[in-house]
Amino acid sequence: MMGRKALDYEELNENVKKVQYAVRGELYLRASELQKEGKRIIFTNVGNPHALGQKPLTFPRQVVALCQAPFLLDDPNVGLIFPADAIARAKHYLSLAPGGLGAYSDSRGIPGVRKEVAEFIQRRDGYPSDPELIYLTDGASKGVMQMLNAIIRNERDGILVPVPQYPLYSAAISLFGGSLVPYYLEEEANWGLDLVSTRQSVAEARSKGITVRAMVIINPGNPTGQCLSEANIRELLNFCYQEKLVLLADEVYQQNVYQDERPFISARKVMFDMGPPVSREVQLISFHTVSKGYWGECGQRGGYFEMTNIPPKTVDEIYKVASIALSPNVPGQIFMGLMVNPPKPGDISYLKYSAESKSILESLRRRAQIMTDGFNSCRNVVCNFTEGAMYSFPQIRLPQRAMDVAKSAGKEPDVYYCLKLLEATGISTVPGSGFGQKEGVFHLRTTILPAEEDMPAIMSSFKKFNDSFMDQYQDHSRL
Incomplete structure (x- = not known):
């Protein structure tokens, strides 16, 4: 046998x-x-x-349809079916992707789309963002896995993960051979963060010989559905500064906010508002996607991560690893460009987009x-x-x-x-x-x-x- x-x-x-x-x-x-x-x-x-x-938003689907079938742009009747701003935007993206949607892009994503993402981040946070430090990915999950793979060296490396947590984190940490270090959210405080118990989790992990290297936050929360307060985010940024932890900010639900008195605030904005030393020292990776919010385009696999305070040599290594997969899918990148740069007041499609x-x-x-x-x-x-x-x-x-x-x-x-x-x-x-x-x-x-x-x-x-x-x-x- x-x-x-x-x-x-x-x-x-x-x-x-x-x-x-x-x-x-x-x-x-x-x-x-x-x-x-x-x-x-x-x-x-x-x-x-x-x-x-849930119905797809009309404008992004029109633009991507034209990008997928560029010969439609030469059809004399194209203006009868598609609004002029969708036609203009499709031409814009096709000019950024010379081989069209069927050609590989830069491994980090189309430079012009990364620029649109950087402009969106600057509008949202009030601080400039560098397109060279933004990588487009096949959904946020791919970016999360890429970063965990870079951080975890062996089973003695620990990642702090909120519990209850989205199982992507436990699964990826297992896959890369690291250790999950749980910190518990407080259900009685509407799933807020309690840093006393988080410090205990770190101390316990260290007593077992685990080096805690990063902290994950999911804001708004999955599965818990809470929005972290600004005070909570400040506390955890200070904690990451003191403990020298990379902060992995999973912010994919930032469009899904239902209480005006509890808005979404990005970890990046709070970090820059705090000023030095925190704003200069804390290594931060932020994730976003087209799969959630009112877009809900899960099947398009569009996402990005942005790196803040990451040394240039490390960025080079992350670029090298991204290059192994050649290129994130190009239609997903265009969806991301459209999400961060949607129709504006005065555009033909604005009223419809806004109403939808x-x-x-x-x-x-x-x-x-x-x-x-x-x-x-x-x-x-x-x-x-x-x-x-x-x-x-x-x-x-x-x-x-x-x-x-x-x-x-x-x-x-x-x-x-x-x-x-x-x-x-x-x-x-x-x-x-x-x-x-x-x-x-x-x-x-x-x-x-x-x-x-x-x-x-x-x-x-x-x-x-x-x-x-x-x-x-x-x-x-x-x-």
């Missing part, structure tokens, strides 16, 4: 086997099976707006409210208001009997609850254990993306399920 081969499961890279990604884990696989059997499934497990019926984006954002705001109120009206369920992003993260207070039954079935209690919810209602969520949570506390994450008109029915079927679940497993010995 032949011995084992390199791609037999037992022989695989152990880091690959360690990777877990709950957003497409057991629940998602079961939901896909049920869908094949003909059950109607509402996939609220992934922040995938267009898959749940406003309508999506207002609807998301209403859906966030319907969902929060719906969860809070349920027995043994408490939920913070979604200030930002596109998720609700209710805490489910599970009866002891449900926990025991889950344990005997070999499941985490929240996984058991979410599987029962899926079977009963077709609602596919992600258990809180997939994001990390405090011991003995259980949550689920759902997006706020289902169509607004479907939302009351979804919440009512959730409530009905939750009532019957609680009735079934209530600890009768206490009655």
Whole structure:
């Protein structure tokens, strides 16, 4: 008999086997099976707006359609189908990409688009940005992985990650062979940051021989939906300065903000507002994407990261590694250019663009409210208001009997609850254990993306399920 081969499961890279990604884990696989059997499934497990019926914005699609099919620009009727500003913008991007969309671009992304990103950052923060330090990527996830790969040297290198966290971070840290160092967000303080417990996490990691090298913040939060206050961001920048940590600022939900009194403020702006030494010393990488906000163009894979206070030699190394992949996809780069430089007042397409984006954002705001109120009206369920992003993260207070039954079935209690919810209602969520949570506390994450008109029915079927679940497993010995 032949011995084992390199791609037999037992022989695989152990880091690959360690990777877990709950957003497409057991629940998602079961939901896909049920869908094949003909059950109607509402996939609220992934922040995938267009898959749940959000309409694409018209202007960017018009521009990219013309870039993909430049021969349309020569058609005498082009002006009857496309507005003049979309035609002008398509010509602008085609002039920046001489080989068109089918040719590789610079490995860092098209220089002209990086310039548009730098101008957007300057308008947002009030401080200039250098296009040479902005790299376009296939979605923000690729950029996050690129930077973690550069930071993690071995299993003794630790990355501070907020818990609950988006599992991209735990998965990528496992893949690159590093150590995840959790710091817990405070649910009672609307998922705010508590630096006392963060310092404890660092001290504990160091006592185990781990060198903590970077800190991740997700603002607005995923899965927790909070916006960090300016005071919180100042605290964590000071902390990164004192501890010599790279700050990885995942700011992909910056368009998704639903409370005027809690706006999005970028880590970069707060850092420059603080002035030296923090503004000169803290190494900061900021990430953004076209996948979220009112664009929701997940499938286009457009993103960027910007490097601040990173030494030139390190930037050269990051460029070298980016070059291995040759080029980020070009249509995604154009979507990014359009997102950071949308139609302006006075442009032909402005009113339509403005009405479309406003309508999506207002609807998301209403859906966030319907969902929060719906969860809070349920027995043994408490939920913070979604200030930002596109998720609700209710805490489910599970009866002891449900926990025991889950344990005997070999499941985490929240996984058991979410599987029962899926079977009963077709609602596919992600258990809180997939994001990390405090011991003995259980949550689920759902997006706020289902169509607004479907939302009351979804919440009512959730409530009905939750009532019957609680009735079934209530600890009768206490009655």
